[in-house]
Amino acid sequence: MKTDSIKRIKLLLVLLLLTSALAACVQKSSNGGETTTEDGKIIVNIGRSVGSNPKLPEGDTFEDNAYTRAAEEELDIEIRNAFEADGEDYSRQVALAISSGDLPDMMIVDREELKDLVDNDLIEDLSDVFEENASDYIKETYASYDNRPLEDATFEDNLMALPGTESLAAPQMVWIREDWLEELDLTIDEEGDRLITLDELEEVAEAFMENDPGDSGNPVGIPFDSYLNGADYGGVFTMNSIAAVFDGQPKKYLIEEDGSVTYGSTSEGTKQGLEVMNEWFDKGIIDPQFGTRSFDDIMSLLTNGQTGIATGPWHIPDWGFSTVREMDNDARFAAYVLADDDGNVNVFEQNTTGRFMVVREGYEHPEKAVQMLNLFYDVMLNKEEADMENKFPEVAEYLEQGVDDSTKPFNIVLLPNQKYLDDYQDIQAVLNEEMTVGEITDSQVRQNINGIIEYMETPEDALTNGWSNYHSRIVGWSLMNKLTEEARFNWVETAYVNNTPTMEQKGANLIKLEEEDFIKIVTGVEPIDYFDTFVDKWKNQGGKEMLDEIEEELAEQE
Amino acid sequence: MIQGNSLSTKIGKFIIYFIVISLGLICLLPLWNIVAISFSSGSAVAANIVGLTPINFSTKAYEMIMEDAQFWRSFFISVQRVVLALALNLILIVLMAYPLSKTKREFKSRNIYMNIIIFAMLFSGGLIPTYIVIKNLNLLDTIWVLVLPGAVPIFSVILIMNFFVGVPKSLEEAAIIDGASPLQILFKVYIPVSLPALATVALFSIVGNWNDFMTGLIYMSQISNYPIMTYIQSLTIDIAELVKSGTSSEALQNIAEVQNRNLNAAKIVVSTIPLLLIYPFLQKYFVTGIVVGSVKE
Known part of the structure; x- marks a missing residue:
């Protein structure tokens, strides 16, 4: 009996030993208090916003790869990752770092977080180091946006962060299966100017539905996603381009000529756009299951040849249409743009500022941030192939293999406007x-x-x-x-501000109200005049305050 | 039990079998659909035409997983975690539940401990305080952070405690008469008769630890330390949301490569296999170790 219980205790101990031995396998990141390595290199702890598909070669990590090695070599630093995370998880890590009072030396933040950090004096003023260290090309790049990104990162005349940029991506296009157009002998763009009217689009959708060129047996006209309008040019299966024909710019804050701010979703143009949508829905041109069809379901409509029309940005073929071609080797798309009666394309000014790189208050080497910016977005960007292979052979190899940009220790996008x-x-x-x-x-x-x-x-x-x-x-x-x-673009001035207090409180509800009411109008549950009711509801439920707050903030920025 | 052979019993049996089999199928078919999707070509999946048989049979998704070093690193971190957590959980649950199953007469401060436990079960410190504690304990980025915070699952302790309370007193008394020490009573009497309950909490522990992604997400700062479910979660991004929020074309393209339903299905299949393998082993404990018949009143 006694030996038995001893045996059991032994077993317990063995189990515990085993478990601690197993546990030793997981490595621990080092983040001591030191600022330089033994061989005198400056240590930079970076909060890394990484991608989920880095495509790093075997053995390389986010902390140790061709980009980090190049930066370490060029700038005499050692890069350590304070944390790595992706998307929302990254925001959580940033929030944890801020609340635990242990900021990495550098990290990428969004507008909200930047404002928080500035308000709490947690980050370094970069005005001087930027002026002294930034290369001419980097300054020119910002200048191509009229320095708007820099202004967005400036608080009380101090540059508090290095802003990323968003290159021009207008307009929203209409992608149409070109092989089907040819099969049905349709010419929609007789002038060849690649501008089409709403009637022409309607004609194509009708022809596609009648003749079912995809042999699907169940053709669908034009699919739309239930959110209906995107807030930038990236939106797919949206009606932005249809409202734009009537100069409606849904989901944008517009600056009127007298300086007042209005909301595009409540404009007359958006109403007219919705009217067209409702008409099309009645005629059956719009997917009858609109509102319930998910993004994946719409993608499958395209893939199995039920529809051949999609609205969206220039880059859908890169990530969305590829399955269409895999199913049908002859598939081809043509891109058109919807124009108004005068042949103009109404487009809104997009937000030119991306995310921000900030440096912790009290960090001794803020200039390293600017130098990294020079390295990645000037030196490496402006090299011809041979030079690149010569100077940064490892990086050249990465580029050839398509290694993800998020492996760069400094992953804000900084590219010229055009x-x-x-x-x-x-x-x-x-x-x-x-x-x-x-x-x-x-x-x-x-x-x-x-x-x-x-x-x-x-x-x-x-x-x-x-x-x-x-x-x-x-x-x-x-x-x-x-x-x-051809200068076809008719630019509409827009306002981009931080989340105002009302926006934070009521913004999400207002968006929900808008999306639900728009679906009701398109599907005919409510008549088109219901739009005016929506506008009233929107204003009364906080929209009015939001517009006032935006006007105030714009006035402050002046 | 008497088996009837009349027509009505046959019909009754038929109806019962029919109901049971269809319920079984309802549970099985979605899983089977996932398996079929994982073996189909990406474009067939995108076209929504895969039902119960793979279309354009392809093992590309599995090949991609095989090549993904991080997937396997995470997989083994999860295996380690489950082994560690299971051992710790069972030891601590049993050692805690046994004294608490005694009456107040035998264990004077029982109720105080009980109240503390229940308080801790109902109220927790919240995310950020817990994060700071764990950070100050230097547990971040170690495997212990996946194991220690959940080392004593209170719910399971109470479950086992109640099971121990239900064990007939006479069994313990008989052991005492035979001269057994408290530890011997625990290991020789209580544990053997409690195997079904222990198997249940073991299953809770295994499934809970294997499927938990939140802990890894919060406390692991390097992706190379992610357990499998955290890693899979980090790969599972809703591309529709990204499109809405205006992600760059390169990023979308990159994500579209790993983010398709075909590959996700394969990941689900691979990460479910270990759990499927464990069930049959635990199942035998569910039928043995029953107290019925051990005492004659």
């Missing part, structure tokens, strides 16, 4: 043999162009990747380029 148009000119120059691929400075474009050429030579055999790149970078960008060259 970036896509410049890239388009480069591609055209190569296609016209005025330039060689190696001379293109943007590595991404260099990667894409071979696939594009392959697709243009043998469309049937080309990989889907080439197909996608051809559609986004030739079909999509050429439309943007053409509209810019």
Whole structure:
């Protein structure tokens, strides 16, 4: 009996030992208090916002890869990750770091977090280090946005963060299956100016529904996602482009000529857009299951050939349409834009500021942040292929393998405003043999162009990747380029401010109200005049206060 | 029991079998659909045409998982975690439940301990205070942070405690007469008759630890330390939400590569296999160790 219980206690001990031995396998990150390494390198602890698909080669990590090694080599620093996380999880880590009072030396934050950090004096003023260290190209890049990103990062004349940028992405396009148009012998754009009217779009949708060129047996006209309007040009399956025909800019705060602020969703143009949508819904041109069909379901409509029309940005072919081509090797898309009666395309000014890089208050080497900015968004960006291979062979290899940008220790995007148009000119120059691929400075474009050429030579055999790149970078960008060259854009001035108190409190409810009421109007549950009721409800439930607060904040910024 | 052979019993049996089998199928079919999706080609899945058989059979999703070093690293972290947590949980649950199952006469301060436990079960410190405690204990980024905060699952303690209370007093008295020490009574009498209850809490512990992603998300600062469910969760991003919030084209493209239903289905299948394997082993304990017949009143 006694030996038995001893045995059991032994067993317990063995189990405990075993478990501690197992536990030793998980490594622990080091974040001691030291600021320089033994060999005198400056330590930089960075909060890393990483992607979920880094495609890092074997052995490399977010903390130790070609980019971090290049930065360590060039700037005499050692990069350590205070934390790594993705998307929402990253925001949680930032919140935990702020509330536990243990900020990393540098991290990326959004507008809200930046304001919090400034209000609580937790971050370093970067005005002087930016002025002294930033390269001319970096300053020019900001200047291409009229320095608006820098202004967004400036509080009481002090530059408190290094802002990222968002390149021009207007307009919202209408993607239509070109092979179906040819099969049905439809010409919708007789002038060849790639501008179409609502009637022309209606005609195409009707023809697609009647003839079912996808042989699906159950064709659907134009699918829309239930949120109906995007707040930027990235929205897919939205009615932004339809409202834009009537100069309605839903979900945008617009600055009127007298300086007052209005909300685009409550404008007359949006009402007219909804009227068209309602008409189309009655005629059956809009997906009868609109409102209940999820994003994935709409994607499957496209993939199995039930529909061949999609509204959205230039880059849907890159990540969305590829399954269409995998199912149907002959599938091709054409991109058009909906224009108003005068042939103009009404577009809103987009938010030009991305996320912000901040430096902890009291960090001894804030200049390293600016130097990293120079390295990644000037030196590495502006190198031709041969130079790159020469100077940063490891990085050149990364670019070839398509390693994700989030492996850069400093992952804010900082590109000139007209970036896509410049890239388009480069591609055209190569296609016209005025330039060689190696001379293109943007590595991404260099990667894409071979696939594009392959697709243009043998469309049937080309990989889907080439197909996608051809559609986004030739079909999509050429439309943007053409509209810019012909000055078709009619820009609407918009306001971008931090969340105001009312927005924080009531914003989500107002968006919900808007989306639900719009669905009711489109599907005919409520008549079009209900729109006026919606506008009243919106104003009374906090919209009015929101607009006042935005006006106030704009006045403060002046 | 007497088996009838009349027509009505046959019909009754048929109806019962029919109901049981259809309920079984209702549970099984969604899982089977996931398996079929995981073996189909990406475009077939995107076209929503996969039902119960894979379409354009492809093992590409599994190949991608096999090549993903982090997936396996996380997988083994989770295995370690489950082993550690299971051992710790069972030891601590039993050692805690046994004294608490005694009456107040035998264990004077029982009610004080009981109140403390129940208080701790109902109220917790909240996310940020807990985070700070764990940070100051230097547990961040160690495997212990996955195990220690949940080392004593109060709910299971109460479950086992109540089970111990229900064990007939005469069993313990008989052991005392035979000269057994309290530890011997626990291991020789209580544990053998409580195997079904212990198997249940073991299952809770295994499933709970295997499926928990939140702990890893909060306390692990490096992705290389993520347990499997946290890793899978970090890969599972709703692309529709990203589109709405205006993500860059490159990021969307990158995510679309790993973020398709085909690959997600394969991840679900791979990460469910360990749990499926454990069930049959635990099942035998659910039928043995029953107290019925051990005492004759």
